[in-house]
Amino acid sequence: MTTLLRKPMIWITEQSLVRRLLTQNRVLRRIADRFVAGETLEEGMAAARSLQRAGVAGMLDHLGENVASPGQAAAAADAYIRALKCVGDDPEVDCNISVKLTQLGLDAGIDVCLENVERVLQVASERDPPTLVMIDMEAREYVDGTLAVYLKLRDRYPNVGVCLQAYLHRTTDDAHRIGGPQAIVRMAKGAYLEPPDVAFSDRTEVRKNYARVAAALLAAGSTVHLATHDPRLIEGAKGFIGLRGVAEDRYEFQMLYGVRRDLQQTLVREGLPVRVYIPYGSSWYPYLTRRLAERPANVWFFASNLLRPTG
Numbered sequence: 001m002t003t004l005l006r007k008p009m010i011w012i013t014e015q016s017l018v019r020r021l022l023t024q025n026r027v028l029r030r031i032a033d034r035f036v037a038g039e040t041l042e043e044g045m046a047a048a049r050s051l052q053r054a055g056v057a058g059m060l061d062h063l064g065e066n067v068a069s070p071g072q073a074a075a076a077a078d079a080y081i082r083a084l085k086c087v088g089d090d091p092e093v094d095c096n097i098s099v100k101l102t103q104l105g106l107d108a109g110i111d112v113c114l115e116n117v118e119r120v121l122q123v124a125s126e127r128d129p130p131t132l133v134m135i136d137m138e139a140r141e142y143v144d145g146t147l148a149v150y151l152k153l154r155d156r157y158p159n160v161g162v163c164l165q166a167y168l169h170r171t172t173d174d175a176h177r178i179g180g181p182q183a184i185v186r187m188a189k190g191a192y193l194e195p196p197d198v199a200f201s202d203r204t205e206v207r208k209n210y211a212r213v214a215a216a217l218l219a220a221g222s223t224v225h226l227a228t229h230d231p232r233l234i235e236g237a238k239g240f241i242g243l244r245g246v247a248e249d250r251y252e253f254q255m256l257y258g259v260r261r262d263l264q265q266t267l268v269r270e271g272l273p274v275r276v277y278i279p280y281g282s283s284w285y286p287y288l289t290r291r292l293a294e295r296p297a298n299v300w301f302f303a304s305n306l307l308r309p310t311g
Contacts, residue, residue, distance in 0.1 A: 036280060039281060041079075044278050049093055052092070054268065057273070058095040059278060060097045097124070100138060106145050117133075121159070130158075133161070134161045134225075135149065139194070154183075161186060163227075165189065166190060169199065172216075175217055179222045181222070183223065189206050227254040234263075255274070
């Protein structure tokens, strides 16, 4: 009887908490203060400098996605270019950027998107060494377009990489297609709500697929950014990297801003490369509400980290 009742009670609690968070701006603002660096580029860079002092590199993410017009996409590219120039003006800070293709016009067509991404990459390539530009992976309907843009650009811009999501069934094939010494891949579990015919719903299966794909990419000579807060995956990756003698410039551990700072510092003390994904911008409200509303499990992820100490 207890087992049968437990799951519906959890579902009700999750949905209630989602509604409360979405309707109480004060609570959401508190979450934003912990998990978003601020509304301005200057606040994003301040967070990157603070992380640098703690031995952690940064990755700026200018919030926004699914723009409505080519003009908005061009404006988003301009914002990324300003971020790159700001990074270039502060050479003491190890910081790169991450872009979303729907923010750069993917919904308007691949050609529109390519033009904007290439403008960003041209500026990123002016620095010596070039600044890395990572392409985020979005919901399943954008995977083909995202990989097409990445593959079209990487021969001319070796400083571009892309994210793969372990919870999608197709990711093993995608990794095989793009993997190799030329590839720079961020491995993430995946944050979108996807149907069971395209994505694993069981966390154990997601974890297993993450480990398999990451290992295959490393074995193929790819540079792999291990974006996870899962201690079991991190320990497994450390073991694989040590056993295979993977060079330090071919991997790093990545985490979200405000999440598992204790674990970040543990890895730093072990001498391992750590980078934190730093969201900033005026679109923090839709960023958080979408993540919270789309998958109730994200509520528990953010809430549990909100209760962790900030130091």
